[in-house]
Every structure is written in C-alpha cells, then in structure tokens.
Amino acid sequence: MTKELPNIAVLGATGVVGREILKILVENNVPYKSIKFLASARSAGSKIEFKGEEHTVIEATPEVFEGINIVLASAGGSTSLKLAPEAAKRGAVFIDNSSAFRMEKDVPLVIAGVNDDDLKLHKGIIANPNCSTSQLMLVLKPLDNHAKIKRLIVSTYQAVSGAGLKAINELTENTKAKMQGEEFKNDAFKYEIAFNVIPQIDVFCENGYTKEEMKVTNETRKILHLDKSVPISCTAVRVPVYKGHSEAVTIEFEKEITPEKVKEILNNAWGVEVMDDISNFVYPTPRHAADKDPVYVGRIRKSIAFDNGIDLFCVADNLRIGAALNTVRLAQKVIEMQLY
Numbered sequence: 001m002t003k004e005l006p007n008i009a010v011l012g013a014t015g016v017v018g019r020e021i022l023k024i025l026v027e028n029n030v031p032y033k034s035i036k037f038l039a040s041a042r043s044a045g046s047k048i049e050f051k052g053e054e055h056t057v058i059e060a061t062p063e064v065f066e067g068i069n070i071v072l073a074s075a076g077g078s079t080s081l082k083l084a085p086e087a088a089k090r091g092a093v094f095i096d097n098s099s100a101f102r103m104e105k106d107v108p109l110v111i112a113g114v115n116d117d118d119l120k121l122h123k124g125i126i127a128n129p130n131c132s133t134s135q136l137m138l139v140l141k142p143l144d145n146h147a148k149i150k151r152l153i154v155s156t157y158q159a160v161s162g163a164g165l166k167a168i169n170e171l172t173e174n175t176k177a178k179m180q181g182e183e184f185k186n187d188a189f190k191y192e193i194a195f196n197v198i199p200q201i202d203v204f205c206e207n208g209y210t211k212e213e214m215k216v217t218n219e220t221r222k223i224l225h226l227d228k229s230v231p232i233s234c235t236a237v238r239v240p241v242y243k244g245h246s247e248a249v250t251i252e253f254e255k256e257i258t259p260e261k262v263k264e265i266l267n268n269a270w271g272v273e274v275m276d277d278i279s280n281f282v283y284p285t286p287r288h289a290a291d292k293d294p295v296y297v298g299r300i301r302k303s304i305a306f307d308n309g310i311d312l313f314c315v316a317d318n319l320r321i322g323a324a325l326n327t328v329r330l331a332q333k334v335i336e337m338q339l340y
C-alpha cells in the first residue's frame with residue numbers, strides 16, 4: 001500500500017545550505033503534503049518565500065516535530081544533537097547535514113545513488129556526509145565495483161562557502177583590502193585567505209591530521225564499506241574560491257584498470273560527468289562546477305607512483321552535492337522507498 005505524501009520540515013531554512021535546500025526541493029519537484037520552515041528563535045516570525053508564497057519561519061522546538069515525517073536539517077551539530085532525537089522520538093526521519101551522528105553505528109551515512117540500501121537500516125536519523133567525501137563517493141563507487149580500491153590518497157582544494165556566510169564575506173573583504181593596500185584582520189580563518197591557501201580545515205587531531213581530513217578518511221570507509229586494512233590519507237586545504245571543491249585523487253586498485261576503462265566507467269556513472277581532453281585543455285575547474293549538479297572528473301591518467309594506480313581530478317559544487325543536493329536526494333529516496 002502506498003503511503004500518504006509526507007509532511008516535511010526544513011530545519012535551518014534561513015541558512016546558506018537551508019536556502020539551497022529550498023531551491024532544490026522546487027527544482028527536483030519533491031512531493032509532499034505540507035512543509036514547515038524552522039530556524040532558531042532569532043529568526044522565528046520572519047518570512048520566507050517558497051513557490052511564490054510567503055511562509056512564516058517557526059522556532060524549532062521539540063514539539064514542532066509532532067506530525068512531521070521527514071526533516072531536512074542543516075542547522076549545525078549542536079542543534080542536531082539536541083533536536084534529532086526529539087524528531088525521531090516523534091516518528092520523523094531526520095536527515096542531518098551536520099557531522100554529529102555520521103559515525104554512529106545505527107545511523108546510515110548515505111550518498112544517494114551510491115549506498116541507498118543502507119537507508120533501510122535507519123532508526124530515525126540519516127546522515128549526509130561531509131562535502132569533500134560526498135563528491136568523491138560518486139566517482140569512487142563505480143571504480144571500486146570494477147577493480148576494488150586498495151589504497152587512496154586525496155588532496156582537497158576547498159572553497160570558502162563550506163565555512164559559511166562569514167567566510168564568504170571575509171574572502172571578499174580581504175581581497176578588497178589587499179588590492180587597496182590596507183591592513184586586514186582575519187577572523188573566519190587562521191590566516192588571510194585572499195591570495196593565499198591555508199592547509200588547515202577544522203581542528204587538529206592527535207595524529208597530526210585535521211578533523212576534516214579524518215572525516216574524509218572515516219566516512220569514505222563507512223560509505224563504500226571498505227575494509228579497515230585499506231589505507232586512506234587526506235590533506236585538506238582551504239583556497240580563495242567562493243564555490244566548488246576540487247580534489248586531486250590517487251587510487252591504487254587491486255585489479256589492473258586503464259585510464260580508458262576509468263573513463264568508460266565514469267561516462268556511464270550516475271551523477272558524474274567526464275571532462276577530459278587534454279589536447280584541447282578540457283578539464284574541470286570550480287568555476288565550471290558552481291551551481292551545477294554533477295561531479296566533474298578530468299586529468300584521468302595512469303599513476304606513475306603505483307602499480308594499478310590512477311590519478312584524477314574531480315570538482316563539484318560543495319553546497320549542492322556536498323550538502324543541499326544530497327540532502328534533498330536522500331529525502332526523495334526515503335519517499336520512493338517508503339521509509340518514513
């Protein structure tokens with residue numbers, strides 16, 4: 001028996017990712033019975049326009065989740081920690097953008113189109129992976145199916161929008177100040193981001209890696225169901241780009257795989273677009289990927305550092321596949337698979 005359409009709520013509807021979620025709910029024509037827009041007490045009462053109608057933002061209290069079937073949440077880790085159990089307790093499926101629950105055993109960590117079956121194991125909370133992990137999964141999954149990943153080395157070049165509105169504004173103000181030869185006091189980043197790159201995203205862990213780097217490592221392993229023995233290493237770097245994360249990726253495979261085969265597999269992969277023709281200087285850049293859905297892959301070549309190794313460069317819009325787009329796609333899967 002098909003279920004009634006869900007009542008949905010967008011938590012953090014006033015934020016950078018929340019607004020992107022609203023845009024994609026419309027673009028993807030997601031079906032629902034009713035929709036609520038939730039944020040903190042600060043913006044409760046303010047108005048949001050959605051599908052040509054004005055809606056009032058409601059303060060996200062536990063009681064608000066009464067009767068809600070699906071929550072699309074992007075309101076930060078501490079808010080999720082507080083509200084996800086409250087929503088789940090009231091029968092909602094809470095799709096969370098924060099890192100709060102990603103590594104919990106009972107919480108599926110899912111990229112739509114990669115490990116959808118894991119959604120069936122949910123107990124009220126589903127986690128959306130970190131932005132850098134997300135784009136990588138759509139590329140790696142079909143390659144792992146074919147030749148089995150043996151070792152993985154990732155270097156990221158991450159846009160400032162991943163760090164929120166304050167960081168976006170800081171890149172603009174810092175650039176202006178630099179051009180005018182004025183002093184600038186950085187705040188969102190440890191160093192000035194204009195005309196610079198910063199090899200630190202999030203705090204440092206005991207092993208010398210940053211939390212962001214360990215998120216890529218641990219989340220990749222969980223989503224692709226990789227064995228603990230598969231070594232994964234990541235270096236995450238912030239670059240002065242507004243939108244679009246880039247990643248240089250080296251993959252060693254168990255089985256032999258040629259660059260031509262990689263191109264063929266990725267040409268047929270869902271959510272991925274190959275842009276690779278070096279004779280015509282065709283390869284992806286963040287400017288190309290901004291505001292688009294696919295993960296773009298280029299510079300596919302045989303690695304000269306490993307047997308059965310492939311080097312490639314992938315780029316995607318960090319606010320879309322890295323956050324809002326996958327959140328909406330997960331909601332669509334939950335509806336299609338009737339998991340609410």
Ligand code: A2P
Binds near residue numbers: 015018
């Ligand atoms: P608000 O606009 O009321 O502060 P961003 O990452 O762009 O800063 O957005 C964060 C989003 O999360 C905003 O919509 C923000 O609402 C919301 N938010 C922050 N703290 C809470 C909270 N304690 N309860 C509910 N929503 C929150």
